[in-house]
Amino acid sequence: MRNRGNWVFTAGLLVMAAGVAAAVAAQQAARQRDAVGPLPPVEISERARKLHFRSIVVDTHDDTTQRLLSEREYDIAKRDARGHIDIPRMREGGMDAIFFSIYIPATVTGPEAVKRSLRLIDSVYEAVRKNPKDLELAATAADVRRVVRQGRIAALMGMEGGHMIDDDLGALRMYAGLGVRYLTLTHSRKTNWAGSSGETENAGLTPFGKDVVRELNRLGVMVDISHVSDQTFYDALETSAAPMIASHSSCRAICNHARNMTDDMIRALAKKGGVIQITYVDSFLSQELKDAQEAIRDEQRAKTEEAQKACGADDAACRREAARRVREEFSARLPKASWTKIVDHIDHAVKLVGADHVGLGSDFDGATMPEGMEDVTRIPRITDALLQKGYRERDIEKILGGNILRVMEQVERVAQGRQK
Amino acid sequence: MLSPALSRPPGDSVTVSPAARRLHLRAILVDTHDDTPQRFLFEKDFDFGKRNAEGHVDIPRAREGGMDAIFFSIWMPGDYTGPKAVKRSVAMIDSVRQTIRRHPRDLLPATTAAEIRRAAQQGKIAALMGMEGGHMIDDDLGVLRMYAALGVRYLTLTHFKNNNWADSSTDTPRHNGLTAFGKDVVRELNRLGVMVDISHVSDKTFYDALELTKAPVIASHSSCRAISDHPRNMNDDMLGALARNGGVVHINYHVDFLSQEFLNASRAANKDVTSLFAEVEKQCGEDQACQILAGDRLYKQALAAGRVPRVSWEKIVAHMDHVVKVAGVDHVGLGSDFDGANMPDGMDDASFLPRLTEALLARGYKERDIEKILGGNTLRVMEQVERVAREMGRQKVRTPNSEH
Numbered sequence: 176m177r178n179r180g181n182w183v184f185t186a187g188l189l190v191m192a193a194g195v196a197a198a199v200a201a202q203q204a205a206r207q208r209d210a211v212g213p214l215p216p217v218e219i220s221e222r223a224r225k226l227h228f229r230s231i232v233v234d235t236h237d238d239t240t241q242r243l244l245s246e247r248e249y250d251i252a253k254r255d256a257r258g259h260i261d262i263p264r265m266r267e268g269g270m271d272a273i274f275f276s277i278y279i280p281a282t283v284t285g286p287e288a289v290k291r292s293l294r295l296i297d298s299v300y301e302a303v304r305k306n307p308k309d310l311e312l313a314a315t316a317a318d319v320r321r322v323v324r325q326g327r328i329a330a331l332m333g334m335e336g337g338h339m340i341d342d343d344l345g346a347l348r349m350y351a352g353l354g355v356r357y358l359t360l361t362h363s364r365k366t367n368w369a370g371s372s373g374e375t376e377n378a379g380l381t382p383f384g385k386d387v388v389r390e391l392n393r394l395g396v397m398v399d400i401s402h403v404s405d406q407t408f409y410d411a412l413e414t415s416a417a418p419m420i421a422s423h424s425s426c427r428a429i430c431n432h433a434r435n436m437t438d439d440m441i442r443a444l445a446k447k448g449g450v451i452q453i454t455y456v457d458s459f460l461s462q463e464l465k466d467a468q469e470a471i472r473d474e475q476r477a478k479t480e481e482a483q484k485a486c487g488a489d490d491a492a493c494r495r496e497a498a499r500r501v502r503e504e505f506s507a508r509l510p511k512a513s514w515t516k517i518v519d520h521i522d523h524a525v526k527l528v529g530a531d532h533v534g535l536g537s538d539f540d541g542a543t544m545p546e547g548m549e550d551v552t553r554i555p556r557i558t559d560a561l562l563q564k565g566y567r568e569r570d571i572e573k574i575l576g577g578n579i580l581r582v583m584e585q586v587e588r589v590a591q592g593r594q595k
Numbered sequence: 596m597l598s599p600a601l602s603r604p605p606g607d608s609v610t611v612s613p614a615a616r617r618l619h620l621r622a623i624l625v626d627t628h629d630d631t632p633q634r635f636l637f638e639k640d641f642d643f644g645k646r647n648a649e650g651h652v653d654i655p656r657a658r659e660g661g662m663d664a665i666f667f668s669i670w671m672p673g674d675y676t677g678p679k680a681v682k683r684s685v686a687m688i689d690s691v692r693q694t695i696r697r698h699p700r701d702l703l704p705a706t707t708a709a710e711i712r713r714a715a716q717q718g719k720i721a722a723l724m725g726m727e728g729g730h731m732i733d734d735d736l737g738v739l740r741m742y743a744a745l746g747v748r749y750l751t752l753t754h755f756k757n758n759n760w761a762d763s764s765t766d767t768p769r770h771n772g773l774t775a776f777g778k779d780v781v782r783e784l785n786r787l788g789v790m791v792d793i794s795h796v797s798d799k800t801f802y803d804a805l806e807l808t809k810a811p812v813i814a815s816h817s818s819c820r821a822i823s824d825h826p827r828n829m830n831d832d833m834l835g836a837l838a839r840n841g842g843v844v845h846i847n848y849h850v851d852f853l854s855q856e857f858l859n860a861s862r863a864a865n866k867d868v869t870s871l872f873a874e875v876e877k878q879c880g881e882d883q884a885c886q887i888l889a890g891d892r893l894y895k896q897a898l899a900a901g902r903v904p905r906v907s908w909e910k911i912v913a914h915m916d917h918v919v920k921v922a923g924v925d926h927v928g929l930g931s932d933f934d935g936a937n938m939p940d941g942m943d944d945a946s947f948l949p950r951l952t953e954a955l956l957a958r959g960y961k962e963r964d965i966e967k968i969l970g971g972n973t974l975r976v977m978e979q980v981e982r983v984a985r986e987m988g989r990q991k992v993r994t995p996n997s998e999h
Binding site for chain 2: 352
């Protein structure tokens with residue numbers, strides 16, 4: 176394995192709130208992980224390959240946007256040894272539609288958050304403009320179908336965190352005007368109007384938070400309840416006139432992480448027509464891994480602080496490198512999660528609410544992937560595994576993308592009814 | 596062709612000859628500078644759909660005045676900078692779009708010359724946006740591109756103060772015109788099909804922009820120094836250069852810029868423009884709607900007290916006439932500065948616009964030349980700017996990642 180050195184494209188931010196520390200550490204690890212060599216083609220059945228490449232595969236959460244904005248050398252058109260997403264690998268993995276995440280840390284708020292949001296949206300526009308043969312911006316389900324039919328990848332945008340609207344419906348409307356098609360109500364901290372699963376306080380939606388949900392309905396922007404507190408989930412469900420999504424969450428019944436959904440939540444989401452988009456974040460998939468991460472967390476933190484003492488107070492690069500070294504050392508002590516866990520979570524949700532309410536929200540380029548899901552080229556494995564489990568082809572097509580397209584259409588319909 | 600809505604007679608504000616009225620209503624009238632968005636954003640009870648006692652523009656008065664297209668100005672003071680300027684710009688663009696949404700029978704959003712013509716055919720007022728001051732992009736081409744995507748169709752390179760990449764006509768020169776980044780801004784505007792607006796900029800910035808641009812530029816709201824020697828106005832050499840570029844100067848109706856006599860008196864009374872602004876800001880803080888209305892009140896008080904001379908609306912026509920003589924009839928248009936400036940006597944608000952058509956007829960202007968001045972010239976520049984953008988779009992894309 177070649178050592179490509181430090182790979183960081185966002186300023187290191189450790190959120191110390193109990194439920195999110197592990198996830199954040201995982202993200203850090205993902206972003207700093209050394210390059211992997213080219214992967215061999217996935218071995219799947221011919222039937223699975225045909226089905227996978229015939230289906231419209233939609234991924235509702237990818238953090239590649241941060242690389243687009245900040246990494247000088249990154250070119251989405253070229254196969255990259257690092258990270259999880261680029262055009263050649265999306266083609267190889269049969270990914271037809273991608274929601275680029277517009278994300279900045281929850282600690283960046285106020286007008287600065289608005290400016291940085293615009294720059295992230297611009298970076299998606301620029302990637303599309305520079306790659307007209309491969310990418311096209313899409314804002315509706317019909318756009319997605321047309322773009323895919325024409326042999327291109329549909330580029331969509333979701334905004335991961337209500338803090339980016341800076342408490343202003345006008346800013347929200349302008350993001351929608353620029354093409355943002357879901358808003359995750361919070362990230363790992365509560366906003367001024369919604370509670371986050373990253374905090375112990377189970378806060379709900381304020382009256383303004385409910386206005387945000389109603390405005391999202393009117394605009395035809397999906398309400399995304401990944402990251403929010405349980406109370407905010409139920410409040411949003413009660414307020415929303417349209418089906419909602421969890422853009423990247425998995426099942427607490429399998430891995431009891433606050434970022435995942437309980438069976439009751441999944442049932443409530445499905446009852447209103449929504450979809451849970453199973454995320455591949457390794458520590459959300461595997462209880463064993465999550466427990467192991469928590470067991471070493473305090474020790475790792477102490478060791479990191481110790482290692483960083485050698486750095487000057489303002490030397491962020493030195494501090495990051497010290498943290499990376501400690502993380503690498505500790506990760507050797509962690510169990511690995513297998514990609515088959517993704518299928519377990521899908522299967523759990525399907526058993527609970529049926530095949531109409533489950534989809535894919537990888538968190539590629541934003542998290543550590545389980546073994547066997549090293550990047551987007553591996554996703555045909557999911558199709559193969561579902562076939563092997565005896566899923567019907569038309570149900571697999573729904574999970575791969577049909578369900579989220581249906582929700583988009585429903586959300587669009589609700590918006591049309593509210594335009595007047 | 597007359598649409599039913601446009602054939603409505605103007606109100607009682609002005610009486611013009613039937614010939615002038617016919618021509619005025621037939622022509623597509625474009626006003627390239629209108630500061631009403633400050634009222635949209637800051638004045639809670641403001642209703643653009645009703646006739647208002649204060650201010651200069653609302654739908655009834657725009658209809659009476661035969662306004663067919665309005666460039667709503669996205670503006671905040673030049674010292675309001677950084678990310679908060681980006682946030683307020685986004686909020687102000689939203690306020691324009693919300694206004695359009697609330698008045699679907701009267702307003703149609705537009706970003707191209709073709710869309711303006713379509714709105715006129717439907718008997719609606721085309722609503723466009725211009726951004727008055729490069730400081731609002733916060734030194735970021737990505738932010739500029741997002742404003743363009745939201746519909747902004749010109750960028751005034753500076754306002755009253757220099758920004759980090761261009762000198763203003765009303766500040767001490769800092770960059771000797773445009774910096775290297777300022778030149779990138781001009782090139783990006785060309786590529787995006789957003790008009791370069793040289794109102795407010797220093798003479799050197801003007802010539803730098805002109806040398807660089809591949810498309811005609813506009814002065815969205817400036818008048819002539821030969822008549823009123825204010826740095827915000829253009830001298831005859833600049834007018835000639837603008838004409839050679841194919842651009843258009845849109846005459847500003849602000850009394851300071853129209854009349855040397857007023858300018859002298861106003862300078863004597865206020866020392867300079869900035870002291871008036873200081874007084875207004877003291878009264879209003881950051882409330883920009885309060886600022887424009889307070890400014891108007893202060894002006895009217897000064898008029899009533901005889902501290903400043905009265906300026907006739909006919910001065911507007913004198914400036915037009917001057918540009919036509921120096922640069923030709925293809926290079927002049929209307930950039931009122933309604934709701935952002937002090938209007939001369941007889942141009943109290945947008946409903947008085949038909950007077951301009953009558954006065955130009957009385958001066959012997961041909962009807963087709965008057966149509967150019969009222970809006971045809973601006974539409975021509977827009978089409979040229981759109982064409983240049985299309986041609987540049989066909990070239991290889993070579994933009995670096997926006998953070999670098």
